[in-house]
Amino acid sequence: MKYKHAKLTDIGNYRKMNQDNLDFFENSRGEAFGIVCDGMGGHAHGEVASKMAVDKFAKIFESQNFDGLDNNQINRWLRNSVTDILNDMIDYADQDLTTKDMGTTLTAILFANNCAYVINVGDSRTYKVVDNRLFQVSQDQNLWNSTPEAERKDIQMSGMYDKATEVTFWKVLTSALGPAKTLRIDTYFIEDPKGIYILTTDGVHDYMDEDIVVSTLLNPKQKMKEKAHLIIEDAKDNMSTDNLSILIIEVE
Numbered sequence: 044m045k046y047k048h049a050k051l052t053d054i055g056n057y058r059k060m061n062q063d064n065l066d067f068f069e070n071s072r073g074e075a076f077g078i079v080c081d082g083m084g085g086h087a088h089g090e091v092a093s094k095m096a097v098d099k100f101a102k103i104f105e106s107q108n109f110d111g112l113d114n115n116q117i118n119r120w121l122r123n124s125v126t127d128i129l130n131d132m133i134d135y136a137d138q139d140l141t142t143k144d145m146g147t148t149l150t151a152i153l154f155a156n157n158c159a160y161v162i163n164v165g166d167s168r169t170y171k172v173v174d175n176r177l178f179q180v181s182q183d184q185n186l187w188n189s190t191p192e193a194e195r196k197d198i199q200m201s202g203m204y205d206k207a208t209e210v211t212f213w214k215v216l217t218s219a220l221g222p223a224k225t226l227r228i229d230t231y232f233i234e235d236p237k238g239i240y241i242l243t244t245d246g247v248h249d250y251m252d253e254d255i256v257v258s259t260l261l262n263p264k265q266k267m268k269e270k271a272h273l274i275i276e277d278a279k280d281n282m283s284t285d286n287l288s289i290l291i292i293e294v295e
Contacts, residue, residue: 044154044236045295046075049267052288053275055246063244063288064093064147068101076104077290078151081167081244083219092132092147092221099128100151109155114232117155121162122228125149129220136222146221150181150242154294159233159240164220168248169231172239172260177253180231184218214245240292241274246285250278260291267291 046069054061062082069075080096082089103124109117136143148165161169163181170177218227239260243251255277259270275287 044073044075044157046154047267047293047295048077048291049271050288050290051268051271051275053279053286055283055286056279057284058286060090061286062089062093062147063246063286064090064097065242065288065290066097066101067290067292068104070105072108072110074109074153074155075292076100076151076153077240077242077292078149079167079242079244079288079290080150080220081148081165081246081286081288083146083148083216083221088142088145089147091135091142092145095132095135096128096147096149096220099131100124103127104153112156114156114158114160117153117160118230118232121151121153121160121230125162125164125220125226125228129222129226132220133222143222146219146224148216148244149220152240152242152292154236157236159236159294161231161233163229163231164218164226165216166214167242167244170241170243170248171233172257175257175261177241177257180233182229183214184216184227184229186215186217237294240294242290242292244286244288246283246287247275247278247289249285250281250283252277252281267293 048067050065052063065079067077080093082093148167150163150167150169153160161180166183169180259273271289
């Protein structure tokens with residue numbers, strides 16, 4: 044497989060610090076790994092948590108040979124990698140108690156064995172362009188998605204959902220990666236890895252226009268870095284209140 048990518052992060056309209064972290068790696072065997080993390084705003088040292096997650100995953104990826112591994116083994120590798128990161132965070136927090144409450148979201152994609160594997164913690168997202176539309180591969184780990192479907196329908200019909208959404212009640216995370224956080228790891232499998240992907244923090248996807256994003260991604264006249272810039276600027280124009288990060292990956 045051949046890869047092109049562009050990554051961009053922006054402090055945004057209102058934040059004093061950028062707690063996002065992201066990167067993309069390739070190895071000599073034609074495998075690749077992309078990751079986006081959003082250090083949790085309002086939690087001490089969210090930028091430490093997001094950087095630790097990216098740096099550790101990069102180190103683990105670079106030392107791993109995926110030849111001969113089946114899908115279950117790769118899935119286990121992804122999960123074990125997150126556990127290794129958590130253990131490092133716990134050790135770090137034991138040495139510096141001020142970081143005990145740090146946390147980060149994590150969304151990442153691995154290209155290996157002619158397939159794609161997605162892992163997700165929290166509400167950063169992985170999308171793929173499918174039939175000229177954005178398909179959300181990962182599901183946000185938040186209060187709304189953890190509420191049973193029947194109960195969600197009742198809430199929507201009662202009008203409670205719209206009222207609560209004004210204060211982002213339903214977007215409260217139910218999972219994050221950190222020393223004192225509740226952790227749930229979700230994984231997803233994509234049989235055909237070829238195509239266009241974007242990995243985003245909520246400062247981007249909560250404020251972007253999906254039609255504009257798709258038209259931008261499919262525009263052959265624009266360079267990938269320019270596409271990333273335009274998508275972030277669109278979210279900022281739509282009054283994004285957070286840091287903004289995007290990783291675009293094209294796979295051939």
